[in-house]
Amino acid sequence: MKVVSAEALATTLSALPGEPRVVCSGSMAAPGAGLEVVDGALERYTLHALNAAPGLPEREGVTLETCFVGGGQRRRPGLRYVPCRLSLVPLLFSSTLPPDVVLVHVAPPRDGMVSLGVETNIMPAVVEACRARGGLVVAAINPRMPYTFGDSQIPVEHIDLALEIDEPLTTPGEVPPLDEAGQVIGERIAARIGDGATLQTGIGAIPDAVLSRLGDRRGMRVWTEMFSDGVLALDRLGALDESEPIVSSFCFGSTELYEWLDGNERVRMLRTERTNDPGLIAQQPAMVSINSALEVDLFGQANASRIDARIHSGFGGQTDFIVGALHSKGGQSLIGLRSWHPKADVSTVVPLLDEPVTSFQQTAIVTEQGVAELLGRSEREQAAALIEQAAHPRVREELWDEARELGLA
Numbered sequence: 305m306k307v308v309s310a311e312a313l314a315t316t317l318s319a320l321p322g323e324p325r326v327v328c329s330g331s332m333a334a335p336g337a338g339l340e341v342v343d344g345a346l347e348r349y350t351l352h353a354l355n356a357a358p359g360l361p362e363r364e365g366v367t368l369e370t371c372f373v374g375g376g377q378r379r380r381p382g383l384r385y386v387p388c389r390l391s392l393v394p395l396l397f398s399s400t401l402p403p404d405v406v407l408v409h410v411a412p413p414r415d416g417m418v419s420l421g422v423e424t425n426i427m428p429a430v431v432e433a434c435r436a437r438g439g440l441v442v443a444a445i446n447p448r449m450p451y452t453f454g455d456s457q458i459p460v461e462h463i464d465l466a467l468e469i470d471e472p473l474t475t476p477g478e479v480p481p482l483d484e485a486g487q488v489i490g491e492r493i494a495a496r497i498g499d500g501a502t503l504q505t506g507i508g509a510i511p512d513a514v515l516s517r518l519g520d521r522r523g524m525r526v527w528t529e530m531f532s533d534g535v536l537a538l539d540r541l542g543a544l545d546e547s548e549p550i551v552s553s554f555c556f557g558s559t560e561l562y563e564w565l566d567g568n569e570r571v572r573m574l575r576t577e578r579t580n581d582p583g584l585i586a587q588q589p590a591m592v593s594i595n596s597a598l599e600v601d602l603f604g605q606a607n608a609s610r611i612d613a614r615i616h617s618g619f620g621g622q623t624d625f626i627v628g629a630l631h632s633k634g635g636q637s638l639i640g641l642r643s644w645h646p647k648a649d650v651s652t653v654v655p656l657l658d659e660p661v662t663s664f665q666q667t668a669i670v671t672e673q674g675v676a677e678l679l680g681r682s683e684r685e686q687a688a689a690l691i692e693q694a695a696h697p698r699v700r701e702e703l704w705d706e707a708r709e710l711g712l713a
Contacts, residue, residue: 324404333423335444391580394429450566585628655706
């Protein structure tokens with residue numbers, strides 16, 4: 305690994321032929337200073353980042369590409385969205401999406417290894433694919449990045465060039481208080497989770513509401529795609545099994561969370577192919593997969609990806625964890641959402657999805673109205689449960705009419 309100046313890195317990058325594909329750390333871990341150098345050195349290039357936050361270059365000559373759309377890519381003209389289950393995304397970099405340059409955001413070296421810190425995810429596979437084809441691996445070394453263990457550790461000899469940066473990591477900021485509907489959904493989901501369960505939750509108000517109600521549980525485990533401060537709170541309350549590692553692929557949270565992560569050997573940051581492998585997920589005891597959706601229909605199908613036919617996010621890991629949880633002994637897959645969308649002023653339970661399906665065959669759909677049990681029920685029983693237990697009362701009569709038209713009543 306050779307530490308270079310921004311000017312020297314720019315000179316190396318500017319010599320690359322054609323329109324290279326640059327893959328950088330995504331989610332909330334894109335290295336801003338590193339991206340500035342890349343963008344200044346390359347006139348035209350493709351920038352691939354998974355679930356990227358705002359702050360990506362916006363100019364002619366830059367093509368954004370992703371397999372999961374984040375806030376910094378949503379509604380961007382010319383966005384190249386590649387649909388793929390998250391567990392399979394790493395395979396694409398050795399086939400259809402070969403990287404020419406990799407820009408990883410890492411913690412300073414320890415014992416000959418740098419660490420990907422809060423964003424392991426697809427990046428180990430990207431580094432391997434880039435090195436295999438003779439591409440350029442660049443590290444932005446940031447002293448504020450926590451040093452995490454597991455697949456996040458990369459030998460320094462696998463890094464070609466390194467740029468020293470110093471910039472704060474992104475944090476969620478002040479989170480608005482959860483409304484009554486969200487609180488009720490959190491309570492209903494938490495009531496289904498017992499001692500010794502394994503948790504997969506994402507970030508957001510409803511997952512936080514669930515975790516905040518599990519402090520009196522004991523012997524719990526975490527095997528998840530990502531986590532935030534709610535897991536830290538459970539750990540401090542003694543709810544987690546201290547003999548088991550906290551397994552994740554990336555995380556996003558407060559400065560306090562990042563400080564707790566730094567050098568914490570209980571946390572194992574694994575590559576996406578492992579965290580999201582349905583077979584490995586199925587091996588976790590009483591696996592509880594908690595996800596959300598934009599809408600669900602009377603067949604139990606969920607749309608969590610598109611709004612008005614335009615991509616909003618993507619498959620992500622939802623399908624991976626649903627399959628894994630359903631095959632876990634004592635496992636369950638839950639979708640939590642409000643029965644009424646406050647901004648769009650529409651029901652989130654619809655007769656039949658107009659958008660492509662993200663997932664299906666959940667254990668149950670949970671709203672503030674109740675819990676619709678789906679798994680093992682006939683299609684008519686599922687539809688009845690969704691109408692009477694999950695849908696808002698304002699639309700139940702209409703949904704029954706549609707159910708009869710669809711042969712579900």
